[in-house]
Amino acid sequence: MSPALETKGLGMRYGRAWALRDCSVRLPAGSVIALVGPNGAGKTTFLQLVTGLLRPTEGTVEVFGQDARAGSAEALARVGFVAQEHPLYPGFTVADLLRMGRSLNLRWDRPLAERRLEELGIPLAKRAGDLSGGQQAQVALALALAKRPALLVLDEPLASLDPIARRDFMRTVMAAVAEDEITVLLSSHVIADLEAVCDWLVLLKDGRLQLAGEIEDVLADHRMLTGPRTDDEPAVPGLVRATHSDRHTDLLVRAATDRPELHPTWRSHPVGLEELILAYLEQPTEIAR
Amino acid sequence: MIWLTWRQHRAQALAGLALIGLTALVFLPYGHAIRDAYAQHGVGPCLVRGTGGDGCQSAMSTFMSRFNGIANHLLTWFTPVPGLIGAIVGASLLGREYEHGTWRLAWTQAVPRTRWLTDKILLVGLGIVVITASLSAVFGWFRSPIDDVSGRFSPGAFDLEGLSLTGYTLFAFAAGVLAGLLFRHTVPAIATAFAAFMAVRLPVEFWLRQRYQTPATRLLPPTGHWGSVGPMAVPITPGTPGWTLSENLVDKTGHPISAAVQDQISRRTQALGGPAADSYLRGLGLHLKVVYQPANRFWTFQIVEAALFLGLAAVLLGVSVRLLHRRSA
Structure with missing residues (x-):
């Protein structure tokens, strides 16, 4: 099976401190991968290296065989990303955000995004800053999924959500997995959220890889x-x-x-x-x- | 990118248009008042005839004393404006993305971030050019009767007309973009960019600008009106006035006369006044040595100054794009 994500000797240093060091993993396509570790373990750094937001100090990251460091439009188009605290432009309406997604992406499934938001009862005319946290997370997720990514990366997607919003959010993610067989990589420090949905586990601590494998194994x-x-x-x-x-x-x-x-x-x-x-x-x- | 840039900067663009509208609203009626006075005092015919004797000198002085001060006040409070506009617009371009965390949203779409930044720089830069060029056009029209008398080298004219306003604003914009990238916060980036702007802008005006070209020198028959120098001086020589850098009485051999003698002469000419003073000076065999930048160098100087600020802007923007590229993918 070809890996969705492969890192070799991946390391990231900020100033003198290594946020991530010596990380080599192969994560299979089609799986739902939990990236677990305490705060400060290097989870966000790892995810930002995967999405190309950061450039590694050493080592390589390949997403579907393509170097994530290249930052090309094609590489970016394959990865959907919802960053921590699901940032959106607060002054933009939901419709503005969808239009932004359309104008910045190679593939854009507008009906899909609109249908998802309609099902959730999120009005397109509302400003992102006026939405609840759960709704903002859903809008950010809808933007990421409308790219039709092969890999969906979620950084602490549940951290700021109440239990109902968590359930709804994961439901949307799992529906996308079922429909499109996308690979999902999500980080969390709450283990209970992940057990039911993930089939792979990557464990990070103090910037070091502790464990990586299929959960069953x-x-x-x-x-x-x-x-x-x-x-x-x-x-x-x-x-x-x-x-x-x-x-x-x-x-x-x-x-x-x-x-x-x-x-x-x-x-x-x-x-x-x-x-x-x-x-x-x-x-x-x-x-x- | 065009739509996104417009959506993110439309408030600033509308503020820019409002500024043009407000400026036009204030200065168009005022410009008409200046034109009326210009005709009423007969400034035009005086300029055609050269300095045209004392009648014209006093007409032009009256006209200038009425309007030059106000026209230059305009400059005084407008000097920091290009710096502020540029710094605010530039600093918000990246600073706001970092502040709201939206850089992680913006740069994980399928537009590589260096293209995202260059497109934004080009589009916002174009907006700045349109707005500042319009402001320059309003100021140029408003000031043109005053410029007829005192020339376009006075800071009130040179800094607001032609290309300079655009050059200044683009430079401050570039400094703002880079500061936003380095500080990751809008307000400190605005403050830094504005300080950098003034640190370059003021020495250029007061020290560098007069050195763009070697000044011309002329020896003139002496006159009692000598001694008024600077770019705003009322001209005492015929033709469109340039930028008088110095005026000194010199002897037959062209050497400047000593300060003590100069003092003596100056007291004497004041006592005599008018044509009597002129003939007294001629009798001493003195000449007036004028060092100046001729009026027809206006556009050369504009191009040099604009090239200087645009060049600096290009360097800062180039550094910004490069840093953003290196910072990550």
């Missing part, structure tokens, strides 16, 4: 081992994180084996996505490498 690869409390770090291959409670020690391990070389009192059980992500994000960075 990732879950299958990890086991939680629970046994009697041990105070020293147990030497288990593929240990991600150890947590100790009063009587037990929990070990998250990344290993294909279901039978670790441990005392028979240790029990092994599958791990949930949220649990797994939290374990990766809480672990000290040094161990991760």
